Amino acid sequence: MLGTCIENVRKTVPLVHNITNYVTVNDVANVLLACGGSPIMSDEPEDVADITAICGGLNINIGTLNQRSIEAMFVAGRKANELNHQLLLDPVGAGASALRTNTAVKLMKELRFDVIRGNISEIKTLAQGSGTTKGVDADVADAVTEETLDEAVAFVKKFSEKTGSIVAITGAIDLVADKDTCYVIRNGRPEMGKITGTGCQLSGMMTAFLVANPENKLEAAAAAVCTMGLAGEIGWSRMQEGDGNSTYRNRIIDAIYNMDKETLEKGAKYEVR
Amino acid sequence: MLGTCIENVRKTVPLVHNITNYVTVNDVANVLLACGGSPIMSDEPEDVADITAICGGLNINIGTLNQRSIEAMFVAGRKANELNHQLLLDPVGAGASALRTNTAVKLMKELRFDVIRGNISEIKTLAQGSGTTKGVDADVADAVTEETLDEAVAFVKKFSEKTGSIVAITGAIDLVADKDTCYVIRNGRPEMGKITGTGCQLSGMMTAFLVANPENKLEAAAAAVCTMGLAGEIGWSRMQEGDGNSTYRNRIIDAIYNMDKETLEKGAKYEVR
Amino acid sequence: MLGTCIENVRKTVPLVHNITNYVTVNDVANVLLACGGSPIMSDEPEDVADITAICGGLNINIGTLNQRSIEAMFVAGRKANELNHQLLLDPVGAGASALRTNTAVKLMKELRFDVIRGNISEIKTLAQGSGTTKGVDADVADAVTEETLDEAVAFVKKFSEKTGSIVAITGAIDLVADKDTCYVIRNGRPEMGKITGTGCQLSGMMTAFLVANPENKLEAAAAAVCTMGLAGEIGWSRMQEGDGNSTYRNRIIDAIYNMDKETLEKGAKYEVR
Secondary structure: OHHHHHHHHHHHOOEEEEEOOOOOHHHHHHHHHHHOOEEEEOOOHHHHHHHHHHOOEEEEEOOOOOHHHHHHHHHHHHHHHHOOOEEEEEOOOEOOEHHHHHHHHHHHHHOOOOEEEEOHHHHHHHHHOOOOOOOOOOOOOOOOOOOOHHHHHHHHHHHHHHHOOEEEEOOOOEEEEOOOOEEEEOOOOHHHHHOOOHHHHHHHHHHHHHHHOOOOHHHHHHHHHHHHHHHHHHHHHOOOOOOOHHHHHHHHHHHHHOOOHHHHHHHOOEEEO | OHHHHHHHHHHHOOEEEEEOOOOOHHHHHHHHHHHOOEEEEOOOHHHHHHHHHHOOEEEEEOOOOOHHHHHHHHHHHHHHHHOOOEEEEEOOOEOOEHHHHHHHHHHHHHOOOOEEEEOHHHHHHHHHOOOOOOOOOOOOOOOOOOOOHHHHHHHHHHHHHHHOOEEEEOOOOEEEEOOOOEEEEOOOOHHHHHOOOHHHHHHHHHHHHHHHOOOOHHHHHHHHHHHHHHHHHHHHHOOOOOOOHHHHHHHHHHHHHOOOHHHHHHHOOEEEO | OHHHHHHHHHHHOOEEEEEOOOOOHHHHHHHHHHHOOEEEEOOOHHHHHHHHHHOOEEEEEOOOOOHHHHHHHHHHHHHHHHOOOEEEEEOOOEOOEHHHHHHHHHHHHHOOOOEEEEOHHHHHHHHHOOOOOOOOOOOOOOOOOOOOHHHHHHHHHHHHHHHOOEEEEOOOOEEEEOOOOEEEEOOOOHHHHHOOOHHHHHHHHHHHHHHHOOOOHHHHHHHHHHHHHHHHHHHHHOOOOOOOHHHHHHHHHHHHHOOOHHHHHHHOOEEEO
């Protein structure tokens, strides 16, 4: 049950190391606290192995990457793999620049990710690979809609099989899949796209869900996606006249803070394919 | 008409690359989303040319500059010039340190800025130049008030003529000028100074306005200033007992989110000199 | 009187240079503005001496430290000492990694801090020292409670005597001490731990209090702690159904913005030992 997943986060207070962009980092920290986890940030190569070692999971987000933080991603990622910690990749902007695409592809090659989470464009970029990397067939539509759902589900399962990672594609309809099973999730609101970093926030929170539910990683990843989307719905229902995206940001984090097992169970809208 | 300028932003969703300080970057991103634009941040020299290339404008803000981000400013700025993208300089802290002053002066020398936006102190510093740079006569008062308005208008026009850039000086009274024409704007509230980064937010938003209105850059810059100031007025009108600068920050961004052509047209307080 | 301390901040608007982590930097800036101070951030070695020189105090926070910012901490710290500016150390994560512990210990060795502020775990780490550094006896409980208060008060006074710095340990009960006198402060709420960076915010604000009250540094540090805790109480009293940690963050900063001498005098809960 998805509700158990968030309950486990609140019970175990998982410590999550984030190497993440400086645009949305404060919200990532507050979302991790809101869901019951605990955040630490560090992106200095000399510091990250120690920090990762005391955590249960590592969230690597390549937005605002630089040469120092890229090195830190590999150092920390290797340590996380060595310690069998949960490891998540958020390939922000893969496809938008050669450095981002190549960094994401190289991270996937050298590290073993439990989850890769991005939008359809980023995931398609990774599926195609870069340079000499041979990718899977990524001939899928650029948005996951009811019309393109069948092919998108097939694509995400195939990409999961190839990578050995759970793959989460978020958008109007969210997909969370391993090679056999795909959660199709219909929580959320379009206005969430008007807030910077809801995807980054989700990646941080999802890492905490993975750490707290190591035996049910697919379900945990799906529960994090439902939590974020449902918080977007609850937050929106509390908006008043004159409110906008800044207040909406606060309301969503507030809704995560107040999310409990029952609310999540009742509000999660998904089917399993 | 100023209202058309924001309407064009909402219609075209301009993508803006920001090399900006890490203090206020999240608010810059949310303000860009609030006004109808779309933000990307990157300050790694190896990444910035690609990122700038997919955008319509580049906002260079030198707050919390470092050797890496300075290099990125030049790399991205040259690419933006090459592609004839809108390019804006926000010389945060020019005059406060040699590195900031020299960096701003060097950026102005090597790059062609569509707009330079700062407070009177920063703009005076740039006008005086640094080291061997010979500046214009910056013998103008340290604040733009009704008493000093005539000389300030003359100064800003002269500095615009010298630089070839539109120059925006923001403060109690805002000035936005090219060599011939100066918008004198009286929107805003003094309490906006109690929020970190309203200037940075304005620079990000102004870049989006420029991208969406390339044929009317002076008007677009003035429209962005009026939008920010008017949002400050609207946000303040929604403050309740016990609210302070943190809630005010949210209310201002919310007001930008809800700003439409009619509200802006009706609320903009300016004269053209 | 503690109330006079905040009044002096509002009267003198102290400029505070912060070398601080990018997770909570925006909140640090807004809290400094809320209490009546003025923030500047810079962490580039070539920039920091100039920036520190124009300020009255320097707040060094080692969260998200990197090689560049570490160098900047030493350069700026030496300049602050040279100019007899107020200098504060916030050893975020000391004990969590070798780099953080060693950096904090080295900063304490090479610089003269007016105040060291951290949680009990961080302060114990510093008291024990690292590597060849011989520390004081840090055999004190891991939390300051009514049961462990006597030994904690003795420990903090001893550590203050050894370092020559005022030492502030914040937690459920806060201690602010020099070698002879310890303020035991019981303001605040446990929910403040669910917001990222209330400690960082306090360090920034405390630096402003020190700059504005150079003749009463112990009292100024205690006043800053009471202001933060009391703001946490006032902010909580304004929370409504459905609100969570993101709104709580805003409410706390708002409460600091509205804090005056009388409110602080009346609400401060402390005893002197």
